[in-house]
Amino acid sequence: MDKAMLIEALGRIVGPAGLRHDPVDLLVYEYDGSVDGAVDTASPLAVVLPETTEQVAGVVRLAKSAGLPVVARGAGTGLSGGAVAQQGGIIIALTRMDKIIELNPLDRTALVQPGVINLELSDFTRGSGFFFAPDPSSQKACTIGGNCAENSGGPHCLKYGVTTNHILALEVVLPDGSVIWTHSSGDGMPGYDLTAAMVGSEGMLGIVTKALVRLTPVPPMTAVMMAAFPEMDGAAAAVTAIIARGIVPAALEMVDNLTIQAVEPAYHAGYPMDAGAVLLIEIDGLPVDVEETSHTVEQICREHGCNEFRAATATKERELLWKGRKMALAAMGRLAPNYYLHDTVVPRTKLTATLDRVAEISRDANIPIANVFHAGDGNLHPLMLFDRRRKGDVERVLDASHHLIEYCVGIGGALSGEHGIGTEKRGYMTLVFTEDDLAAMAGLKRAFDPELRFNPEKVFPKGYVCGEVRALRNQARAQQLMATHDIYPM
Numbered sequence: 001m002d003k004a005m006l007i008e009a010l011g012r013i014v015g016p017a018g019l020r021h022d023p024v025d026l027l028v029y030e031y032d033g034s035v036d037g038a039v040d041t042a043s044p045l046a047v048v049l050p051e052t053t054e055q056v057a058g059v060v061r062l063a064k065s066a067g068l069p070v071v072a073r074g075a076g077t078g079l080s081g082g083a084v085a086q087q088g089g090i091i092i093a094l095t096r097m098d099k100i101i102e103l104n105p106l107d108r109t110a111l112v113q114p115g116v117i118n119l120e121l122s123d124f125t126r127g128s129g130f131f132f133a134p135d136p137s138s139q140k141a142c143t144i145g146g147n148c149a150e151n152s153g154g155p156h157c158l159k160y161g162v163t164t165n166h167i168l169a170l171e172v173v174l175p176d177g178s179v180i181w182t183h184s185s186g187d188g189m190p191g192y193d194l195t196a197a198m199v200g201s202e203g204m205l206g207i208v209t210k211a212l213v214r215l216t217p218v219p220p221m222t223a224v225m226m227a228a229f230p231e232m233d234g235a236a237a238a239v240t241a242i243i244a245r246g247i248v249p250a251a252l253e254m255v256d257n258l259t260i261q262a263v264e265p266a267y268h269a270g271y272p273m274d275a276g277a278v279l280l281i282e283i284d285g286l287p288v289d290v291e292e293t294s295h296t297v298e299q300i301c302r303e304h305g306c307n308e309f310r311a312a313t314a315t316k317e318r319e320l321l322w323k324g325r326k327m328a329l330a331a332m333g334r335l336a337p338n339y340y341l342h343d344t345v346v347p348r349t350k351l352t353a354t355l356d357r358v359a360e361i362s363r364d365a366n367i368p369i370a371n372v373f374h375a376g377d378g379n380l381h382p383l384m385l386f387d388r389r390r391k392g393d394v395e396r397v398l399d400a401s402h403h404l405i406e407y408c409v410g411i412g413g414a415l416s417g418e419h420g421i422g423t424e425k426r427g428y429m430t431l432v433f434t435e436d437d438l439a440a441m442a443g444l445k446r447a448f449d450p451e452l453r454f455n456p457e458k459v460f461p462k463g464y465v466c467g468e469v470r471a472l473r474n475q476a477r478a479q480q481l482m483a484t485h486d487i488y489p490m
Helices: 003-014 023-030 053-066 118-126 144-150 194-198 232-244 257-267 287-303 315-326 328-334 348-365 393-410 426-431 435-448 469-485
Strands: 046-048 070-073 090-093 100-104 109-112 167-173 179-183 207-214 221-229 251-256 277-285 308-312 338-341 369-373 382-386
Touching: 003 046, 003 053, 023 046, 053 070, 053 090, 053 167, 053 207, 070 144, 070 207, 100 118, 109 118, 118 144, 144 207, 167 194, 179 194, 221 232, 221 287, 221 315, 232 251, 232 277, 232 287, 232 348, 251 257, 251 315, 257 315, 257 328, 257 369, 277 287, 277 315, 287 308, 308 315, 315 328, 328 338, 328 369, 328 382, 338 393, 348 369, 348 393, 382 393, 393 426
Parallel strands: 046 090, 070 090
Antiparallel strands: 100 109, 109 207, 167 179, 167 207, 221 277, 221 308, 251 277, 251 369, 338 382, 369 382
């Protein structure tokens, strides 16, 4: 099928208004939110913007008949290259599938299409006394479908869990164009938990077209506290002490002085400009519990060197404190033209040592690094600040990134807490997973997508996506062993 025939066929499925194929229109789809140099850009043959599950399935069946790759895309806010069409093909952009189909307060669920924006779902359900707990910093723009693909987190995931903990069932278009509903075996359904397999699979197993999400009741009382410390070490030690005391805040975030220098002049959140670090601690629940826990948290912070503590219970005060944290990335433009946002995880007890190592990497590479992260669960987001127009900056950032990732993994951390692997970190997967691990994962991929057309060149290092690689290698070794030692199979 030549390109003209393909475009005509796609137009019949989604209509002229739902099709983009002009090279100028495709430029915006060559990128996601990743840093230049960390993820290669690539242009699709065409982009479709369906409005129904049937249209998605029709496009997938057409792509299968034409032997073309398919990449699902949400708002494009991802940071690991997951929505970039590395092998060309067709991008299915789901942003027009943006309806909240049903709200069920009795069951505490909502049925939504994948293009629903994260924050808009909580805004819609809050009037009924509920909210959607996973809240990435990009929640004003990112979509539920993208959250499912990347298993997104956010500040409130410390207490409430990441996306997978809030997805009950999914409608999914499979690589052959068939449509299925998954259900969670965790809720008593027999069989494999296909919902859990889909969430976090980065669009490699199927395309989500509807999601039944779990809603969380709005707590009776919420308090947000700001604790300022002269040094980051004291703030990190306070984080560990709070959790060790058995307190699980709704959120426990940290920003360093460099981040404060960017945020405070822009948004006036109330962070002391001379603080080495600021903790944001949110406690929610019954009023008596919130008040008691808040008092304990203040004591712990002061024991670890906090020199300024402020509590906010009024909505506007809380929103202002959070605005500084949520807008930290946007404020970085005040410090540098570009930044590379990392996403690694380390044990909480290793926070102080990790921050010291980040400072060393910053000095060695001569790159400013701002730290803003989910301190409660050890999910770090170092921001490496640079100017891509300056010769050598991108290369130095990528080299520094390599040292950071190796260190975090070496002390028992993880490659990603919420941004996914995509193309950005696929080459690092062997630092964490064995050959057998990767072969098993690739086997799952092939079970859903034997032709390897859904979101190719993502997650797996080159050579591992063929799930039978390890099995064939073992078979060859066994045959060699039998030939050498005259061992015969039973």
